Amino acid sequence: MAPTSSRETVAPAEPGSSPDLRELVSALEGSPAEQGLRERKKRARRAALIDAAQNLVAEHGLDAVTVEMISAEAGVSPRTFFNYFESKDDAVLGAEDTGLPEDVIRTFVEGGPTGRLLSDLQVVVAALLAPAGEAHDRVMRAMDLMQQEPALLRRHVVWMDRHKSRLGELFEARRATSPFTTDAELLTMLVLLMLRTALVAWEHAGYTGNPADHLPAAVAQLVDLVSADLVS
Amino acid sequence: MAPTSSRETVAPAEPGSSPDLRELVSALEGSPAEQGLRERKKRARRAALIDAAQNLVAEHGLDAVTVEMISAEAGVSPRTFFNYFESKDDAVLGAEDTGLPEDVIRTFVEGGPTGRLLSDLQVVVAALLAPAGEAHDRVMRAMDLMQQEPALLRRHVVWMDRHKSRLGELFEARRATSPFTTDAELLTMLVLLMLRTALVAWEHAGYTGNPADHLPAAVAQLVDLVSADLVS
DNA sequence: GCGCAAAAATTCATCAACTGCAAAAAGATG
DNA sequence: CATCTTTTTGCAGTTGATGAATTTTTGCGC
Incomplete structure (x- = not known):
């Protein structure tokens, strides 16, 4: 789902920005524009999931890590995991x-x-x-x-x-x-x-x-x- | 009938090749004669599985085809399928x-x-x-x-x-x-x-x-x- | 043919990735 | 607070894939 972004004209000092890249730019931690608590929580959850996935895989190896573990580590339900990523690999790579x-x-x-x-x-x-x-x-x-x-x-x-x-x-x-x-x-x-x-x-x-x-x-x-x- | 080799259970010692290089070389056109019924049946089953997989996927699409269907079409048990290929994709591609x-x-x-x-x-x-x-x-x-x-x-x-x-x-x-x-x-x-x-x-x-x-x-x-x- | 040992197929059980659905929880809004 | 919307969650179910024990098949000497 595309994040709701009502602002069309952003004056970026960032290199290589464009309408297409806006999703990425806002997805990075660089956007302190607290567009509602919901958005922030979403980002936090996503980051937590990636962190959990990467840490767990680094420690135990890819096969030994289940999405259940990742979800538990990130404090969400396994079902929620798949609301954020379409596969385990995606989470590990932070795709x-x-x-x-x-x-x-x-x-x-x-x-x-x-x-x-x-x-x-x-x-x-x-x-x-x-x-x-x-x-x-x-x-x-x-x-x-x-x-x-x-x-x-x-x-x-x-x-x-x-x-x-x-x-x-x-x-x-x-x-x-x-x-x-x-x-x-x-x-x-x-x-x-x-x-x-x-x-x-x-x-x-x-x-x-x-x-x-x-x-x-x-x-x-x-x-x-x-x-x-x-x-x- | 594919003259290409797969794997040989017997290891005929090939003389003259350096061990280092031989590791890089796998069996190449190694079956001159149809030795043993076992070997032939193995090939036949393998070919049947590939055929079944390719035909079914061509007709119904990859996701609509299960290994159960492929196995049934080839006349073997689903478990046997995985004795021949390590994944559904492998069978479809005849890897x-x-x-x-x-x-x-x-x-x-x-x-x-x-x-x-x-x-x-x-x-x-x-x-x-x-x-x-x-x-x-x-x-x-x-x-x-x-x-x-x-x-x-x-x-x-x-x-x-x-x-x-x-x-x-x-x-x-x-x-x-x-x-x-x-x-x-x-x-x-x-x-x-x-x-x-x-x-x-x-x-x-x-x-x-x-x-x-x-x-x-x-x-x-x-x-x-x-x-x-x-x-x- | 007969029996025996090895190899392979099969049965059965189990796990994990992933999906759909509906209910519950939590933000947003007035 | 009341209500609407978004998101999370629990649950059931499908499928790919693997392991272990068991049965069937095959090769081979008799």
């Missing part, structure tokens, strides 16, 4: 589906900031990565847990699937104005590749700074790899 | 874990056929794709079902996860003899990208020929994409 900022979309569709597809793709991925940089703590713990519990990887694919059609539209829309030959499927996989590589690099760097900071290096590796094949 | 041929592994580790990482990676992916070309029918139906039921995509990632460490070892082994700077993580994702792109292209081509036939085009697209960024 939050944020859309792409509209200005990023528009720029990309119109031929992108640079006009070069790969570079412009990088900008899109950076935008996708931005929320992960804000959530930080939860994403960090989620990634650690994902390493210990590879079963959680399935959510990655669910994410991709959820965004595949959207990305596909994005690519086709851009293709109309500035044509290219690359398949949408390959581009989607490339987005996933960039996302994951950047996130892993971020993790290897001890979660310092922003995940998007490691994106250029990832792309550079890719370019080097292809270039090495060309020059030989 | 078969085939390893890499040993010669491909050795060649790649020793610096690959061409010495260029990307090209050599392509050879590895082609080898991974080969079994899919042989199974053909089942893979074809699996891919069709995967389009209708995106939930099945998660098995793709499970597959990748299962092979990630193996691929990682492969990359590190090669790095020792002929160094490169690319992260193993990126290479793994790149393998997945190639696999998926080639398979989708194969599907778009109406499942004619071999999936591996579409691999060069996929790589070419990637090269073009990167090149376009370089020249500008």
Whole structure:
């Protein structure tokens, strides 16, 4: 359910905000605008559930943790758990589906900031990565847990699937104005590749700074790899 | 009748292969003769289960089909189903874990056929794709079902996860003899990208020929994409 | 064919993820 | 306080998946 947000015009000093991102921005602890007790309790419960899930899994492992435990730890009924998350995995990962900022979309569709597809793709991925940089703590713990519990990887694919059609539209829309030959499927996989590589690099760097900071290096590796094949 | 191998209860000692490499290699086309009635029945049951699963899902959709139905259709007990597959999804996809041929592994580790990482990676992916070309029918139906039921995509990632460490070892082994700077993580994702792109292209081509036939085009697209960024 | 040992299938029991439904509780509102 | 709305909760039920004991099937020597 979409949170009730009556304000359309928010003057954000936050980077990369847009109508689409408003849900995320308000979902973060950064919104002290106490829009009623109900909203606050909802956020608190959600956070408590994620905390409980992550702590319990970190301690006992994914399989040994039941939603009953998580709910008990968070002080809610098991049934309530499923009012907040549609699966145990979602809770452990603190899954939050944020859309792409509209200005990023528009720029990309119109031929992108640079006009070069790969570079412009990088900008899109950076935008996708931005929320992960804000959530930080939860994403960090989620990634650690994902390493210990590879079963959680399935959510990655669910994410991709959820965004595949959207990305596909994005690519086709851009293709109309500035044509290219690359398949949408390959581009989607490339987005996933960039996302994951950047996130892993971020993790290897001890979660310092922003995940998007490691994106250029990832792309550079890719370019080097292809270039090495060309020059030989 | 799938000539592809599954598992052999007997372990015929294959001489001459290094223990390290052999771990990466699973049974490959290991059943020359229909030895033993037991083995044949096992295969038959397995095939029957896959058939039943694929047909039922194609007709009623993934969620509407229970393992009970599949088992009934195949004429076995529900419990037996799980003796053959560890999940419903596995049966629908006819999941078969085939390893890499040993010669491909050795060649790649020793610096690959061409010495260029990307090209050599392509050879590895082609080898991974080969079994899919042989199974053909089942893979074809699996891919069709995967389009209708995106939930099945998660098995793709499970597959990748299962092979990630193996691929990682492969990359590190090669790095020792002929160094490169690319992260193993990126290479793994790149393998997945190639696999998926080639398979989708194969599907778009109406499942004619071999999936591996579409691999060069996929790589070419990637090269073009990167090149376009370089020249500008 | 007969019996025996191993392997596999089956039966039965159990657990956990997840869903629908209706009642109860708690915020919001006047 | 009275009332309306939103959310939580209890409960029953379905399904996927696993473990243990038991029965059936198979391979094989006699």
